Amino acid sequence: xxxxxxxxxxxxxxxxxxxxxxxxxxxxxxxxxxxxxxxxxxxxxxxxxxxxxxxxxxxxxxxxxxxxxxxxxxxxxxxxxxxxxxxxxxxxxxxxxxxxxxxxxxxxx
Numbered sequence: 001x002x003x004x005x006x007x008x009x010x011x012x013x014x015x016x017x018x019x020x021x022x023x024x025x026x027x028x029x030x031x032x033x034x035x036x037x038x039x040x041x042x043x044x045x046x047x048x049x050x051x052x053x054x055x056x057x058x059x060x061x062x063x064x065x066x067x068x069x070x071x072x073x074x075x076x077x078x079x080x081x082x083x084x085x086x087x088x089x090x091x092x093x094x095x096x097x098x099x100x101x102x103x104x105x106x107x108x109x
Contacts, residue, residue, distance in 0.1 A: 077090075
């Protein structure tokens with residue numbers, strides 16, 4: 001063993017840069033975590049999007065039912081083969097006409 005020799009400890013000139021890099025990395029992770037929770041596509045927005053999706057699905061179902069009803073009416077009013085009951089109903093309701101022997105009974109909706 002050699003007694004008298006001392007090890008030279010090298011100065012660490014890059015220590016502040018390393019520390020700055022770590023601080024920046026931790027700060028970036030905190031920002032990304034906050035955005036994941038409350039950002040425009042975060043957990044909060046996700047629950048709002050799910051609620052809006054349910055509303056839109058209900059609207060879509062309602063519109064599909066209306067469309068099916070209208071398609072049925074169009075089919076019944078086909079000029080080549082019109083349904084006489086529907087034609088009579090539309091004439092009475094839209095033009096306020098009736099046969100002389102008919103009695104009009106109104107109902108409250």
